[in-house]
Amino acid sequence: MEFDEIRTFFFDIEKTLTRWDDTVIGAEDLIMSLRESGKKVRFHTDNTLLTRKKYAEKLRGIDIEASEEEILTSGYVTAQLLAERDVNKAYVVGEEGLINELEEEDIDFSEGAENVVVGLDRQFNYNKLRRAQNIVEDGGNMYFCSTEKTFRRSSGDRPHQLPANRALEVFSEGELTGKPSDYFRRAFKDYFSYYPGNGLFIGDRLADIETGNRLGLKTAAVLTGEISEQKLKNADEIQRPDFALSSLAKLRRRVL
Numbered sequence: 484m485e486f487d488e489i490r491t492f493f494f495d496i497e498k499t500l501t502r503w504d505d506t507v508i509g510a511e512d513l514i515m516s517l518r519e520s521g522k523k524v525r526f527h528t529d530n531t532l533l534t535r536k537k538y539a540e541k542l543r544g545i546d547i548e549a550s551e552e553e554i555l556t557s558g559y560v561t562a563q564l565l566a567e568r569d570v571n572k573a574y575v576v577g578e579e580g581l582i583n584e585l586e587e588e589d590i591d592f593s594e595g596a597e598n599v600v601v602g603l604d605r606q607f608n609y610n611k612l613r614r615a616q617n618i619v620e621d622g623g624n625m626y627f628c629s630t631e632k633t634f635r636r637s638s639g640d641r642p643h644q645l646p647a648n649r650a651l652e653v654f655s656e657g658e659l660t661g662k663p664s665d666y667f668r669r670a671f672k673d674y675f676s677y678y679p680g681n682g683l684f685i686g687d688r689l690a691d692i693e694t695g696n697r698l699g700l701k702t703a704a705v706l707t708g709e710i711s712e713q714k715l716k717n718a719d720e721i722q723r724p725d726f727a728l729s730s731l732a733k734l735r736r737r738v739l
C-alpha cells in the first residue's frame with residue numbers, strides 16, 4: 484500500500500506531534516494539509532494529565548485542529564472498563580485529567596475504594612503507595628493507564644508513570660489499560676470507526692507500533708521519540724513498523 488491510499492491517520496500525541504508545551508516541528512502544517520486534502524485525522528495518547536476535552540483545547544491552542552471526539556486517551560479507556568465492570572469506587576494515583584475522565588462514568592473517590600487506578604501523578608509519594616498497597620492486599624484490582632517512561636517538555640524529558648508503576652507493582656501485577664493492551668485496542672475500535680485497509684497508526688514508541696499492528700493498521704514510527712534505529716533492530720516482529728520516518732516532515736513529503 485502506498486501512502487496516497489491512506490485515508491485515516493491515527494496520530495499519537497506526546498513526542499509524536501507535540502512536546503508537553505510545544506509542537507514538534509511541522510506538526511501544525513502536516514495536520515492542516517492532511518485535513519485540507521480530505522484525509523481524516525484522529526489522535527491517541529496514554530497521557531492522563533488531561534481529559535479528551537482539555538486535550539482538544541490544548542491542541543487547538545497550538546494550532547492543531549482537533550475535537551474531543553477525535554481524541555482517545557487511556558484515561559477514557561480505563562473509565563469505560565471500570566463502568567463495564569460495575570466499579571463505582573476507585574482510588575486514583577493520578578491528576579485532575581484522570582479524575583475528571585473517571586467522574587464522567589460516575590466513579591466515586593470517597594473512602595472504601597476497592598480498586599486503584601494509576602496514571603501519571605507528579606505528586607506520587609509514600610502515602611499514596613501505602614494506600615494502594617492496602618487496597619490491593621484487601622483483594623482490589625489495580626489498573627495502569629500507561630507504561631510510558633518519560634514525557635517530554637521543551638526543556639527536557641521528565642519521568643512519566645513507569646517509575647511509579649514499578650513501585651506499585653511490588654504489591655500487585657495490575658492490568659494495563661493503555662497501549663498496547665487489549666482494552667485499549669477494543670476501545671479504539673469502538674471509539675473510531677477505523678478501516679484496516681487504509682488507516683495509518685503513527686507513534687514514537689514500540690507500544691504504539693504494536694497497537695497499530697495488532698489493530699491490523701499500517702504503522703509508522705517517528706524516530707524523534709523513544710524509538711531509535713537500534714531499538715527497531717532489536718524489536719519483536721509485532722513491534723516493527725511498516726515505515727520508519729526520521730521526522731514528521733518526512734511523512735508530509737510522502738503523503739502530500
Ligand SMILES: [Mg+2]
Nearest residue numbers: 495497498687
Ligand atoms: Mg508518544
